[in-house]
Amino acid sequence: MAQNADLEAIRKAQIIDAALRTIAERGCANVTMDDICKAAGLSKGGLAHYFKSKTELFKAVFLEFFQRIFLRSDLTMSAFDDPLEQLLSFDWLYNARDPDVETGYPILYDFMSMAVHDQCYRDIFRDWVNNWVKLLKKAIELGQTHGRFRNVDPESAARTISAIYQGMATRWYLAQSEHPTEWAVDSVRRSITGLLNSFENSR
Amino acid sequence: MAQNADLEAIRKAQIIDAALRTIAERGCANVTMDDICKAAGLSKGGLAHYFKSKTELFKAVFLEFFQRIFLRSDLTMSAFDDPLEQLLSFDWLYNARDPDVETGYPILYDFMSMAVHDQCYRDIFRDWVNNWVKLLKKAIELGQTHGRFRNVDPESAARTISAIYQGMATRWYLAQSEHPTEWAVDSVRRSITGLLNSFENSR
DNA sequence: CGGTATAACGACCAATCGGTCGATTAATTG
DNA sequence: CAATTAATCGACCGATTGGTCGTTATACCG
Incomplete structure (x- = not known):
């Protein structure tokens, strides 16, 4: 009542x-x-x-999860003023003691394996990626208003950057002994700056 | 008998x-x-x-799977002479009509989600990554004997490169409409060359 | 041709689990 | 204080499934 x-x-x-x-x-x-x-x-x-039902609960759980991660990303990123620093502000993804990380990775990998066989989950995944990309894109465009990131296609580069983060994450999380945090942080840094420079010099 | x-x-x-x-x-x-x-x-x-038992079968399946992928990688890579081309020879990962790809991605994502909760699977994952890294490392070292990839730490860069491939793969496979093959191929290319250049210029 | 060990079968069992449903409790309303 | 409705409980059911086991078939051997 x-x-x-x-x-x-x-x-x-x-x-x-x-x-x-x-x-x-x-x-x-x-x-x-x-x-x-x-x-x-x-x-x-x-x-x-x-x-x-169980599936109804699971869907709610995943929606909530991705919402949390997005909010966290938005919050962390907005703590920086410099656009490049914003793009590189996701080090927390490789902090094993972060509570979002501790629960986040298991959830994310379970989620992806289910998304393979379920369109509905793929849609949730896509929306999350798109939201993340939107954040990164904004940072790139902000930089471009200051004459940086020349020739960079913001959308495409943003997608690449978010994919780079996730690529390192998989190694860092599933094979930690060979992929320490310093490796992940340094790799992300070099890959992203390298990516952005690859536009600057070419075309 | x-x-x-x-x-x-x-x-x-x-x-x-x-x-x-x-x-x-x-x-x-x-x-x-x-x-x-x-x-x-x-x-x-x-x-x-x-x-x-089911788990015994599953383990055999995954071992066989990673073995196949490794052999495929080795084969494809060795078709190139130029070290950089070798490093960039994994485009087949983003070919939707490739039979290894069709079955490979579902298997891989299922596998990773199980590896999260099972040390035994993490070991298999680590071994596979290490084998892949060994291939890439060899290419980098080959390049270095010709004066290329200056200042690059072969092992660390090889791990980064393989992680970049997998990062793009996740987007390409799970959100294909937003991440077409051309995006994946181009992103990998730029990220890897950018990564290698980041060593050349710094330090 | 038996005899024997392997290969293959499929009915069956025990355990698990998601979901249901009738009963019980608690809170709000008139 | 009833009356009504929401909230919660937990026993129970039906379906699924991994693994077992006695049986049958096959092939080799002496």
Whole structure:
């Protein structure tokens, strides 16, 4: 009866948060509804009251996840004034002690493997990438108003930059012993500046 | 009695091949032993004769998969003489009609999501990356004997290059409409040459 | 031709899990 | 204080699935 009209929002957030942690820990394929119920402090029926099916819950979880990452990216980036520094402001992706990183990577890899077989997830992925690209693009265009990044196509380069970040991330996260944080940070830095210079000199 | 001592090898290859195709099609999480049995033309008991458990089969499948990709990479790379062309010889990764690509990406993403939660899979991943890196490293060192790639640390740069390839691959495969093949090929080319130049000019 | 060991079969079992549903509790309203 | 409706519970069901096991078929050997 909605004694508190916000209860639904509170409960949903609580469930999504529990699911996020549980999925990160166990992996999508192994997580059961019971696991999530326990983590959320709810019974099966109680949870079913808010999410009718497992897939519905999962979709909500992933949407929330990508939203968080985007907000985090936006926040971190806007802490810099220099456009190039903005483009290079994603070092936090390679900080193992960052809470967003700890849960983020497991979630992201599970998500991508599901996106391979599910158009709906691919759409979420695309939207997230597009949002990220929009941030990077803005930084490039800002630089161009100051005469930098000459000949760079902002959209295309932004996509390349975000892909570079993710490429290093995969190595850094899955084969950490061979790919320490310094390697990832340095590689990203060199690749991105190198990419931008490749436009400047050519064409 | 091994009327044909090779029978075991033949059957195992047959099963692994069927599993490879089935997993690529349905995804690790959804594939059942029955699916694989049907694809392999064997019964449950027949398959169990060669692989005692699902996880044992999966591990064999992934090992075979990475072996194939490595051989393919080695083969393609060695078709070029120029070291830089060797480093840039992985365009086939972005050819949607390539059979290795068609099955490869689904397998790879499933694999990575499992590697997150399973050390054994991370080891396989690390070995594969190391093998790939070895190829790239050789090309860089070959170039250096001719005075090119000055100041480049071959090992570190090789890791960066392979990560760049994979970064573009993720975008190209999961969000194709926004990341066409030309974008991927061009991005890789610019990023890698840019990376190598970043060493040449600095330090 | 038996005898024997391998190869292959498929019915069956036990365990897991997502979702349902009737019951119970709690809160709001008239 | 009823009455009503939302919120929560957890036992239960049906479906799925990995693995087993007794059985059959096949091929080689002595």
